[in-house]
Amino acid sequence: MRISELSRDSGVPVATIKFYLREGLLPPGLATGATRAEYDERHLARLRLVRALVDVGRLPLAGVREVLAAIDDPTPSLHHALGTAHDALAPTTPAARAADGRLAEAVVSAAGWRVDRRSPSFAQLDAALVALADTGFPVDPTSLARYVDAASAIARGDVAGVPRDDVAAAVQHVVLGTVLHEPVLLALRRLAQQHVSATTGI
Amino acid sequence: MRISELSRDSGVPVATIKFYLREGLLPPGLATGATRAEYDERHLARLRLVRALVDVGRLPLAGVREVLAAIDDPTPSLHHALGTAHDALAPTTPAARAADGRLAEAVVSAAGWRVDRRSPSFAQLDAALVALADTGFPVDPTSLARYVDAASAIARGDVAGVPRDDVAAAVQHVVLGTVLHEPVLLALRRLAQQHVSATTGI
DNA sequence: AGTTTTGGATAGTGGAACTCTCCAGTCAAG
DNA sequence: CTTGACTGGAGAGTTCCACTATCCAAAACT
Numbered sequence: 001m002r003i004s005e006l007s008r009d010s011g012v013p014v015a016t017i018k019f020y021l022r023e024g025l026l027p028p029g030l031a032t033g034a035t036r037a038e039y040d041e042r043h044l045a046r047l048r049l050v051r052a053l054v055d056v057g058r059l060p061l062a063g064v065r066e067v068l069a070a071i072d073d074p075t076p077s078l079h080h081a082l083g084t085a086h087d088a089l090a091p092t093t094p095a096a097r098a099a100d101g102r103l104a105e106a107v108v109s110a111a112g113w114r115v116d117r118r119s120p121s122f123a124q125l126d127a128a129l130v131a132l133a134d135t136g137f138p139v140d141p142t143s144l145a146r147y148v149d150a151a152s153a154i155a156r157g158d159v160a161g162v163p164r165d166d167v168a169a170a171v172q173h174v175v176l177g178t179v180l181h182e183p184v185l186l187a188l189r190r191l192a193q194q195h196v197s198a199t200t201g202i
Numbered sequence: 203m204r205i206s207e208l209s210r211d212s213g214v215p216v217a218t219i220k221f222y223l224r225e226g227l228l229p230p231g232l233a234t235g236a237t238r239a240e241y242d243e244r245h246l247a248r249l250r251l252v253r254a255l256v257d258v259g260r261l262p263l264a265g266v267r268e269v270l271a272a273i274d275d276p277t278p279s280l281h282h283a284l285g286t287a288h289d290a291l292a293p294t295t296p297a298a299r300a301a302d303g304r305l306a307e308a309v310v311s312a313a314g315w316r317v318d319r320r321s322p323s324f325a326q327l328d329a330a331l332v333a334l335a336d337t338g339f340p341v342d343p344t345s346l347a348r349y350v351d352a353a354s355a356i357a358r359g360d361v362a363g364v365p366r367d368d369v370a371a372a373v374q375h376v377v378l379g380t381v382l383h384e385p386v387l388l389a390l391r392r393l394a395q396q397h398v399s400a401t402t403g404i
Numbered sequence: 405a406g407t408t409t410t411g412g413a414t415a416g417t418g419g420a421a422c423t424c425t426c427c428a429g430t431c432a433a434g
Numbered sequence: 435c436t437t438g439a440c441t442g443g444a445g446a447g448t449t450c451c452a453c454t455a456t457c458c459a460a461a462a463c464t
Contacts, residue, residue, distance in 0.1 A: 155394030192357030
């Protein structure tokens with residue numbers, strides 16, 4: 001398969017494929033001459049994965065790189081792979097300003113969760129709760145409890161669905177599931193809101 | 203309050219405040235002379251809101267503009283305000299390529315939801331499901347059902363919590379709740395995954 | 405009187421994700 | 435064997451976005 005076919009099959013412009021090759025997001029093809037290289041199905045799959053992470057998962061290319069590294073790495077620990085996916089997903093730089101973590105801490109300890117207080121997700125939770133309080137719309141405890149319960153149910157299922165036999169497949173499952181299920185969950189919540197709003201006549 | 207105080211109180215640089223004024227994200231202060239204007243608490247609150255939508259809600263400035271317009275508008279319909287928030291949130295341009303909507307349709311009709319098939323959230327759901335299938339990790343029906351149930355539970359609570367007496371407050375509640383609760387939900391899911399992963403020894 | 409600060413306007417910056425342009429080597433068709 | 439389309443690789447250029455920086459004349463404090 002030459003680069004033009006890769007482009008045709010994936011819908012990604014040749015120039016962009018070359019860019020991804022340069023950036024190391026796509027491994028080089030098998031060089032068969034000074035101006036020729038062969039690509040195969042694995043390249044096509046990788047290319048589709050990159051596009052899915054970018055378009056659907058809303059990851060920046062730096063995050064895509066991390067996720068791909070986690071998948072390619074013969075990581076011994078699933079827990080570590082999960083951490084990589086989480087780090088790639090959580091907003092990297094934004095307002096961790098006044099984040100003393102008190103609001104998030106209250107939620108997490110009320111839920112009885114054993115989590116790393118230094119993880120980006122913890123910071124994100126705290127930043128969001130602080131922002132809501134600052135803008136005059138603090139999350140009420142009942143709502144929050146509902147969110148916690150929903151998150152628990154989802155996470156239990158997520159982890160239960162991980163294949164236990166093949167480590168590589170498990171890592172891929174965890175990483176992609178974490179990243180690509182987020183848009184599914186958000187879209188479902190909004191559609192459910194639409195439905196409830198329409199049927200209750202609000 | 204002068205612009206420098208607004209800057210100090212909010213932590214936003216003066217240059218950025220001027221930029222927001224130019225962009226119409228912040229209403230102009232009360233001019234008290236050729237080179238003087240007064241700002242008040244409402245400006246400070248608006249500024250904090252803009253930063254929350256940008257930093258926490260991950261909205262682009264164009265989306266912030268739409269959300270602010272919805273809040274300021276004496277909208278008669280809550281349903282319409284919800285639509286505005288959804289439109290600002292859903293990925294605007296990405297892969298609606300092969301999106302024939304079949305996968306999303308199956309989910310929505312199985313759930314018995316009454317939703318607009320042309321809404322961005324529907325397209326986002328379909329795009330995400332297609333991407334997962336394309337990358338070899340189709341969402342299994344059981345997982346999907348769990349996500350649907352969780353989304354339902356959350357949405358019911360979201361809508362139930364809307365104040366029924368004051369329309370303006372209701373609109374603000376719906377719009378900000380939709381936008382700013384998304385990061386909360388995502389962070390909670392990841393923290394729950396951490397907890398489950400840690401406690402089940404995976 | 406002199407130093408700061410302000411509002412307003414205009415232009416410039418930096419990062420991200422491409423996209424374009426070249427070029428010489430290669431291949432297949434005529 | 436020429437011709438013309440295509441390729442891999444490298445570098446520079448483009449677009450969009452969200453700011454920053456610079457000026458300037460007119461207040462405002464000191």
